Structures are given as C-alpha cells and as structure tokens.
C-alpha cells in the first residue's frame with residue numbers, strides 16, 4: 001500500500017491525515033491546537049504540525065505529503081529566512097483602513113475586481129502589507145520575502161526533509177532553505193490581492209504601490225508539480241504544491257461545477273468550482289482560483305463555528321446540548337434574532353461591528369431561543385452569501401466543524417431554502433491535500449462515502465427579520 005499525507009493548518013488547529021493513495025482509505029490521523037488570537041508566530045504552526053504528525057504516526061512510510069492552510073495570512077521573512085513579526089491572520093481587521101485606501105488608489109472596486117478578481121477588505125494579504133508599511137516601517141524594511149501560511153509550512157517541511165534526519169522529533173529547529181525555494185500554488189496566490197487568477201501572473205505593480213517595494217514572492221506551482229523538483233531541494237518524501245484551505249476542501253469533498261460548498265469552520269465560506277474567472281465589484285464574491293486549474297468564487301464571513309462556541313458559553317452548555325436546545329425552540333425563535341458579528345464582519349464589510357441580539361422578551365429569554373437564534377443568525381449571513389454567488393446550485397454541500405451539529409444540519413434547509421447535502425463528518429481540507437498528494441503518483445479515484453440529505457420548508461421570514469436586525473448594529 002502506498003501512503004500519502006494531507007495537512008490542514010487552519011485557524012484553530014493542525015490536522016494530519018494519512019491515506020492509501022489508491023483507495024483513499026484513512027489509515028491514521030493526528031491533530032494539535034493552534035494558539036488563539038489574530039496574530040500568531042508561525043513557529044506555533046510548525047510545532048502544532050510536528051505534534052499532529054507524531055500523533056499520525058510520522059512520515060516514515062509516506063510517499064507524498066501536501067499542506068493546505070488558512071488563506072491570506074501575512075508571513076514576512078528577513079534575508080536569512082527568519083520570521084520578521086507575528087503573522088497577521090485572515091481574521092485580523094486592523095488593515096480595514098488600508099483596504100479602503102488601496103481601493104481608492106487603484107481607481108475603485110471595479111478596477112480591483114478587473115485586476116486581481118477581488119476588492120480589498122482587511123482579510124487580504126495586500127492590505128496587511130500596506131498596514132505594515134505604514135505602522136511598522138522597520139519591520140517592512142526587514143521584509144525580504146512575503147508568503148502565506150501553507151507556503152511557509154511547505155518551505156519548512158522541505159528544509160526538514162532535506163536535512164537528512166528521518167526523525168521528525170528533531171525537526172523543530174530544522175535548517176531554513178534559501179528564500180528562493182519558497183513556493184505556492186494558484187489557489188492560495190489568488191487570495192493575496194497581488195496575483196491575477198485571470199492571467200495567472202503576479203501583479204508586482206500593485207504590490208509595489210501597496211507596500212513600497214516588491215519582496216521576493218513564492219514561485220507559483222501547477223497542480224501536478226513537485227516542490228523538490230521545482231526548487232532543486234531533495235527529500236525522500238515528495239512534497240506536493242499544497243493550497244489554501246478552501247481550495248483543498250473543494251478537492252476533499254469532490255466538488256464539481258454545479259455544486260456549492262458551505263463550510264462552517266472558524267470562517268463561514270460559500271464557494272463553487274467554475275471553469276472561468278469571476279469578478280464582483282461589490283466585493284461580496286472573491287474571484288479566487290482553485291487548486292486544479294479552474295476557479296473558486298467564494299464568499300467568506302468572519303463568524304461561523306465560534307458563534308456557536310460563544311452561544312454555548314453564554315448558555316453554560318456543551319456543543320451537543322446547544323444543538324439539542326436549538327431544536328427545542330420554534331423556527332425563528334419567536335422573533336429572537338442574533339446578528340453574529342462577534343469578530344467584526346467581512347461580508348458585509350463591517351470590520352468594527354459587534355454582535356447584537358434583537359427581539360428579547362420574557363418569552364424569548366431562554367437558552368433554547370438563544371441557541372436557535374445563534375444558529376439561524378450564523379446561517380443567514382451565509383444564505384446571503386449564496387444569493388451573492390448568483391447561481392442556482394445543483395447541490396449544496398455542508399462541511400466544517402459546525403456541520404457536526406444536528407441542529408445546524410436540520411435548520412440549514414429552512415434558511416437556505418434548498419435541500420442540504422451533508423457528507424459524513426471528516427477533515428475535508430486535509431483530505432483534499434492528501435488527494436492532491438496522491439495525484440503526484442496516480443489518478444486517484446477515491447470513492448466518496450454516503451451523504452445524507454436534509455430537507456425542510458423554506459422560511460424566508462427569518463431572513464427578512466435578520467436583514468432588518470443587521471441595520472441596527474453597534475460598531
């Protein structure tokens with residue numbers, strides 16, 4: 001049996017799956033937590049990866065590995081390859097003003113959508129670089145290269161595998177490869193704001209205008225390229241290009257044109273696989289590339305699974321009990337409406353907004369009403385995202401940590417107004433990375449496991465009430 005490894009270095013944790021390259025069967029897996037916060041030193045990702053890898057039984061018998069990671073995070077490296085400052089993550093909103101400034105400077109939203117497929121918001125790397133140039137000029141001056149979380153982890157992995165030591169427990173301080181060995185893929189590159197999905201090329205003019213200079217950028221590999229072959233680095237385990245986490249999820253769930261995937265992780269995302277690039281000057285839909293040569297229009301919210309974590313905390317219950325409670329309250333929670341902007345919001349672009357609860361009465365002041373309102377509010381923002389995609393999907397697939405909740409699965413059809421297909425709970429980002437790894441060896445035809453379809457009467461009045469509530473929020 002030939003084994004491949006897939007990694008998901010996401011916001012809250014690192015997950016490693018080891019699968020049979022031919023059948024896709026899960027052989028072993030591991031996970032380790034990341035620290036909280038919206039700025040994180042990348043060394044924590046490396047340490048978590050090594051812990052998760054150890055739990056997954058290591059790479060001794062693995063032929064190929066691929067790393068997928070949270071998109072957009074700004075990782076700045078100095079000439080020697082050392083990290084210049086903590087990475088600013090996709091959910092760090094300090095660059096909101098930079099996003100407004102950059103949008104105006106290039107000539108407005110349409111000019112950005114045409115140039116790179118997206119309109120700047122605080123999540124995108126280009127805005128974080130502008131923030132760095134303005135607020136930490138010394139760190140900006142020391143920045144010799146800029147990359148993304150999956151690029152950095154892939155580069156560290158290449159250094160460790162190339163060190164000749166087979167023992168992953170000695171990899172914490174593995175040598176750093178030269179900066180020009182940094183690689184990325186078109187999926188993750190498309191979330192920077194300085195790479196065009198339509199042309200497949202960096203827009204260094206945009207980067208220079210945003211940052212004041214053009215640091216070294218990772219080489220953009222094709223889906224079937226091998227990192228070692230591209231950089232001259234050698235290792236006994238091949239390294240696939242990797243990609244952003246949403247692009248890997250699309251691979252993992254086997255998304256095909258006509259599908260829309262809704263992912264409920266730390267972020268909520270709604271995305272589709274398309275044959276041609278997209279541009280949305282409203283900024284709601286980011287026109288990303290996928291990991292196969294196609295495209296991945298995507299809407300993202302900052303507030304998804306953690307809204308349920310917060311509601312569970314307030315109610316003093318665990319997540320399973322929160323799910324039970326939500327199903328005890330009536331649809332619409334008797335008018336209790338929760339706007340879940342707990343970390344500000346990205347879609348709509350309200351970076352300084354806070355969450356709010358509307359419709360409190362004596363009757364709605366119960367843990368069950370709160371639980372239902374939290375889930376409905378989280379899903380309403382994503383239903384708006386589905387509308388913004390402007391397609392009538394053949395299937396809507398629900399994945400991510402919060403899709404494990406039975407209440408989420410049952411409430412989703414009432415909010416989205418369409419049947420919801422739920423694949424069995426699994427690490428679809430890591431699985432997608434493993435699938436990409438397998439394509440370096442074979443043409444994987446991994447059988448997908450049985451999905452479950454949830455249906456329910458559409459209740460548009462819940463969304464109408466939610467829309468009214470979003471006009472009454474505090475910054």
Ligand SMILES: Nc1ncnc2c1ncn2[C@@H]1O[C@H](COP(=O)(O)OP(=O)(O)O)[C@@H](O)[C@H]1O
Pocket residue numbers: 010011012013264265266267305306308309319320400401402403404405
């Ligand atoms: N049964 C469940 N019900 C609701 N939320 C859940 C459940 N299981 C896990 N989660 C939540 O899912 C989130 C992690 O999901 P994941 O997709 O791994 O996120 P990320 O990829 O952003 O790190 C956590 O916030 C966790 O509390």
Ligand SMILES: O=C(CO)[C@@H](O)[C@H](O)COP(=O)(O)O
Pocket residue numbers: 010011012069070071072090123191244245246265266267268269298300
């Ligand atoms: O910013 C985006 C997509 O544009 C997020 O989806 C990040 O990629 C983080 O993903 P999770 O950790 O929530 O999976």
